[in-house]
Amino acid sequence: MSGDGVVTVRLPLSLLGAVRATAQEHGISIHEAAGRWISYLPSLSPGDLKALREPPREFDMPKVSLYVGWRVVDALTVATRNSDLTNSTIIRRLLYAVLVTNDIEFVQQNDRWKLQIAKSKNSEKSGFYNAGKGPRCA
Numbered sequence: 001m002s003g004d005g006v007v008t009v010r011l012p013l014s015l016l017g018a019v020r021a022t023a024q025e026h027g028i029s030i031h032e033a034a035g036r037w038i039s040y041l042p043s044l045s046p047g048d049l050k051a052l053r054e055p056p057r058e059f060d061m062p063k064v065s066l067y068v069g070w071r072v073v074d075a076l077t078v079a080t081r082n083s084d085l086t087n088s089t090i091i092r093r094l095l096y097a098v099l100v101t102n103d104i105e106f107v108q109q110n111d112r113w114k115l116q117i118a119k120s121k122n123s124e125k126s127g128f129y130n131a132g133k134g135p136r137c138a
Helices: 013-025 030-038 046-051 070-083 087-101
Strands: 006-010 063-067 104-109 112-117
Touching: 006 070, 006 087, 013 030, 013 087, 030 063, 030 070, 030 087, 046 070, 046 087, 046 112, 070 087, 087 104
Parallel strands: none
Antiparallel strands: 006 063, 104 112
């Protein structure tokens, strides 16, 4: 992490493509999309973060700087401290779970959206292509 609310992370090229496609679908930048997803980290426990799968390693893993703002960086800092995972690991797992595996789902509780570990798996729905459930880019 560096100044001005910037987080730098290495993402597998396919995951970066999923982030770009979803952001474009919603008419926002990858920075805004990532910031929205990361801002929901406080609703996941350290155990939840540790249980999420890491995306498969790829030969091409570009370094991406995400301009997410200080509030989001603060949420990521707390999650990093509480889980003993690195920023990059948390972001990769979060994006992979939201966009690819659907291991995390958005749920509404008391008129607020939050993330939770998916309780059931439906083989018909894919996290990346299931844009109709929850606030995909919040």
